[in-house]
Amino acid sequence: MKLVIAAVAGIALAALGVALLAVLMTVFTQGSPCATSPVSGFVLGPPGTGQLVGATEYGGPGDPSSGVIGASGANLLQNPDSYAELGGTTFQTATAMGGLPYMTPLRITWSNRSTIAYKRDFGLGGGPITGLPRVIDLWWELAGQIGIPYENGMWSGPVRIERPPASGAGGLLGQTPSVLTAAPDPAGCAPGPLAGVSTVPGPRAQLLPNGLAGAPADAPLAVKEIVAAGNQIVGKPYQYGGGHGLPLSDVAPSYDCSSSVEHLLYGGGLLPVSYDAASGTLESFGASGPGAWVTIYASADHVFMYVAGLRWDTHNAAGPGDGSAGIGWHPLIRSSAGFVVRHPVGL
Amino acid sequence: MRGAALLCAVVLIGGCSTPPSKVATAQATHEYPSPKPAPQTAVAGQPSAVEAVRAFATAYINWTAETVPGDMRALAERSIGQARSAVELAAVQTASDYELQRGGIANTGTVEAVAPLPGAADQYVVVTRESTSATNTTAYQGLQPAWHVALATVSEVGAGEWVVSGWQPES
Numbered sequence: 001m002k003l004v005i006a007a008v009a010g011i012a013l014a015a016l017g018v019a020l021l022a023v024l025m026t027v028f029t030q031g032s033p034c035a036t037s038p039v040s041g042f043v044l045g046p047p048g049t050g051q052l053v054g055a056t057e058y059g060g061p062g063d064p065s066s067g068v069i070g071a072s073g074a075n076l077l078q079n080p081d082s083y084a085e086l087g088g089t090t091f092q093t094a095t096a097m098g099g100l101p102y103m104t105p106l107r108i109t110w111s112n113r114s115t116i117a118y119k120r121d122f123g124l125g126g127g128p129i130t131g132l133p134r135v136i137d138l139w140w141e142l143a144g145q146i147g148i149p150y151e152n153g154m155w156s157g158p159v160r161i162e163r164p165p166a167s168g169a170g171g172l173l174g175q176t177p178s179v180l181t182a183a184p185d186p187a188g189c190a191p192g193p194l195a196g197v198s199t200v201p202g203p204r205a206q207l208l209p210n211g212l213a214g215a216p217a218d219a220p221l222a223v224k225e226i227v228a229a230g231n232q233i234v235g236k237p238y239q240y241g242g243g244h245g246l247p248l249s250d251v252a253p254s255y256d257c258s259s260s261v262e263h264l265l266y267g268g269g270l271l272p273v274s275y276d277a278a279s280g281t282l283e284s285f286g287a288s289g290p291g292a293w294v295t296i297y298a299s300a301d302h303v304f305m306y307v308a309g310l311r312w313d314t315h316n317a318a319g320p321g322d323g324s325a326g327i328g329w330h331p332l333i334r335s336s337a338g339f340v341v342r343h344p345v346g347l
Numbered sequence: 348m349r350g351a352a353l354l355c356a357v358v359l360i361g362g363c364s365t366p367p368s369k370v371a372t373a374q375a376t377h378e379y380p381s382p383k384p385a386p387q388t389a390v391a392g393q394p395s396a397v398e399a400v401r402a403f404a405t406a407y408i409n410w411t412a413e414t415v416p417g418d419m420r421a422l423a424e425r426s427i428g429q430a431r432s433a434v435e436l437a438a439v440q441t442a443s444d445y446e447l448q449r450g451g452i453a454n455t456g457t458v459e460a461v462a463p464l465p466g467a468a469d470q471y472v473v474v475t476r477e478s479t480s481a482t483n484t485t486a487y488q489g490l491q492p493a494w495h496v497a498l499a500t501v502s503e504v505g506a507g508e509w510v511v512s513g514w515q516p517e518s
Binding site: 081105107114115116164165167168169170171172173174175176239240241242256257280300301338 | 407408415433439441443450452456478479481487488489491517518
């Protein structure tokens with residue numbers, strides 16, 4: 001049962017006031033060829049690498065009770081690339097995926113196909129699906145496009161979901177307020193989990209044969225937590241913009257340099273969960289110069305760090321023998337020319 | 348009274364009319380006085396404010412990873428003030444942006460609306476519709492064009508010549 005809540009789309013843009021909304025309304029109602037969702041054009045992509053979650057599908061001939069009008073008032077037959085976030089009876093309470101904003105795009109992967117879908121709906125949901133939390137309801141035509149069987153509207157199963165990277169010139173060039181004004185919120189700081197990190201003797205972290213790092217037994221707790229957070233995401237695929245736009249407590253399907261470093265710093269309780277900034281912003285993180293345990297090398301185009309002597313980086317920058325080619329721990333020292341050197345206060 | 352007159356005479360003899368050095372001023376005000384900035388000029392103004400905004404926005408949203416540093420430098424030459432600073436910064440940052448180049452990121456779009464901001468004679472709301480793509484990652488595959496909003500400020504730099512002097516993408 002999808003409830004109708006009007007004008008939700010405009011809320012995201014309300015910061016510029018009534019004038020801006022008037023402009024948008026004008027544009028939307030002038031029949032611009034770009035103004036409506038390209039409903040006829042599902043674009044399928046390769047399998048995504050997102051988080052595995054429980055999904056159901058809704059609508060279609062086997063589920064007439066769902067109707068064809070989404071909770072936002074959108075006609076889902078005209079906008080078949082739609083999904084509903086589950087968990088409640090309003091947009092405010094259906095937050096099984098963290099309360100995604102209206103029209104949030106997600107890449108949905110099932111089997112070997114993926115497509116982009118947009119949030120236009122919510123639903124109550126139910127119990128777990130094959131042990132996975134039930135978080136998303138897929139409009140039946142969307143589900144069909146990626147090969148999910150209809151099963152008279154009764155299908156349920158696992159899908160992978162991930163946020164596509166930020167788009168648009170302002171975001172890509174780092175000039176939107178969300179990038180510029182990201183600031184630590186001490187109330188949001190939370191130490192990361194310490195599970196999954198082993199300790200090694202001596203003052204330096206060690207790269208273990210499985211690609212994870214062992215934390216020095218004598219290191220402060222925050223350093224061990226940073227190592228643990230790194231071990232959480234070792235081997236995740238590199239993707240420009242990956243990991244951004246998500247809470248740092250999440251394990252994202254992919255990362256870039258800044259989001260991965262920020263995940264580690266959050267793990268050590270050094271950043272708030274909502275922190276989200278480009279690499280250049282970390283040029284002013286903490287205090288100047290190298291730290292006793294943690295040193296960050298930041299510039300406008302890249303950031304990496306050393307944790308107890310072991311380098312955390314998103315690519316193999318020091319040549320052969322530098323460990324894995326992607327996101328993870330790298331045993332060799334790389335050039336730091338052109339980087340601003342910072343460290344967390346006290347570490 | 349005699350003392351005050353004497354003090355004034357000493358000050359006059361010592362050079363009351365000579366302005367203090369910049370260093371002396373800085374010691375008192377904790378700020379080294381810099382010269383007043385020269386007026387900025389743009390290489391080509393537009394005949395109206397709306398046309399200036401539309402031209403700036405079109406250039407700002409259409410680029411590839413290879414062209415964006417040059418595109419932003421060219422845009423800087425056609426703008427002044429904060430807008431020039433913003434795109435100059437973008438030119439420098441994108442020129443060395445390893446990740447932007449590695450992904451082969453490109454952005455295209457159209458300016459869908461330019462509307463005056465009520466109560467601010469020199470400001471405009473700009474609505475664009477943009478698509479981001481990449482040649483070396485599938486991350487953007489299937490993503491629909493998205494609406495974006497920016498706030499532009501314009502200045503008249505000559506008789507009937509308008510340029511963008513402020514640019515703030517809001518989304």
